[in-house]
Amino acid sequence: MNTTANHFEALPLVTIVALCYNHARFVREALDSILAQTYPNLEVWLVDDASTDESVAILREYAAANPGWKTIFLPENIGNCAAFNRAFRQSHGEFIIDFATDDVLLPTRVAEQVAAFQRLDASYGVVYSDAELIDEDSRPVRYHYRRDAQGQPHPRPASGHVFAEVLRRYFISTPTMLMRRATLAHLDGYDETLAYEDFDFWVRAARDFQFYFLDAVTTRKRLHPASMSRRGYRPHDPFLASTIRVCRKALLLCRTPDERAALAVRLRWELRQAVRWGNFRKGAELYGLLLETQSPQLLDRVLGAYARLRKGQ
Known part of the structure; x- marks a missing residue:
């Protein structure tokens, strides 16, 4: 054998x-x-x-x-x-x-x-x-x-x-x-x-x-x-667009308040980076998703309002 x-x-x-x-x-x-x-x-x-x-x-x-x-x-x-x-x-x-x-x-x-x-x-x-x-x-x-x-x-x-x-x-x-x-x-x-x-x-x-x-x-x-990508978080960044799509999927998959709060941590980080690098359209999308987690903080509201104001520019 x-x-x-x-x-x-x-x-x-x-x-x-x-x-x-x-x-x-x-x-x-x-x-x-x-x-x-x-x-x-x-x-x-x-x-x-x-x-x-x-x-x-x-x-x-x-x-x-x-x-x-x-x-x-x-x-x-x-x-x-x-x-x-x-x-x-x-x-x-x-x-x-x-x-x-x-x-x-x-x-x-x-x-x-x-x-x-x-x-x-x-x-x-x-x-x-x-x-x-x-x-x-x-x-x-x-x-x-x-x-x-x-x-x-x-x-x-x-x-x-x-x-x-x-x-x-x-x-x-x-x-x-x-x-x-x-x-x-x-x-x-x-x-x-x-x-x-x-x-x-x-x-x-x-x-x-x-x-x-x-x-x-x-x-x-x-x-x-x-x-390394020089377009990260900037307008027309395909990776950020994909991240937002995944976050939308994740929101539908969340079952508990803790999971929604965890997603809010991610969205908050992505929102701040998008606004920092001038991607206001995607920043506005991220803020809309963050609102759906019911976890916006004061700074989130400020950044979200700014992104919405600037997104058409």
Whole structure:
């Protein structure tokens, strides 16, 4: 009896959807980190979202060297949400990683997170962890979570029913997530009408599934200071428009006063940033949503009135 083969077959299949858009400088390091995984039962999809650099040639090289890997080369840029869904809907893994090819998986990443899932019941839809943030030359910058003198993350990242927490604050390092396929299927994948995926996924997934924080560094997340959006919160910022759409969804999903209060914290922050950067139209929309939470404060009223006064300018 081949015990190694039997053990391999008993392991859940994990799908890695490797999404690339103009990552030629980083993609070899990313793909090498897939090859370095200690977990053996992987399904790999390479998805290029119409890169204009040398990314496609590199992806083809790796696909040729790894015949089991599958590829999708999109003829036009359709964005991360739609590109991910193309692979997700053809994949078979019990668990899924959305992997940007400018990031790096540490060798035991998949093994550690699958082991965590196997200790949890089916009500858990996501395992996430800590990340090491690196610069464009792969040099360490810091970790995602700040830690106290005992090495514990402070504040402790939430586990369990985290719906109110994901409304209230940003705390999950998106690239570290291992998602249960059943969770993504329940949501019908990512919402392709949005400019980004993580906030919407957290809100919708956390409504019906629990999240688990694995206290380990599993991923190296790339920082790109030079390419950070200069349009953030300014007029015509597509990310803010998507954030507002997600907040509207979240309001419909809220069931308790505490959840509505948590959403008000988020809306209050977004309102202040929108007004600060002159996006008065979106600021007025955010204030309208904040009113629906029944939690406006004095400063909110002042900012809301100012945004409404200026939104036509």
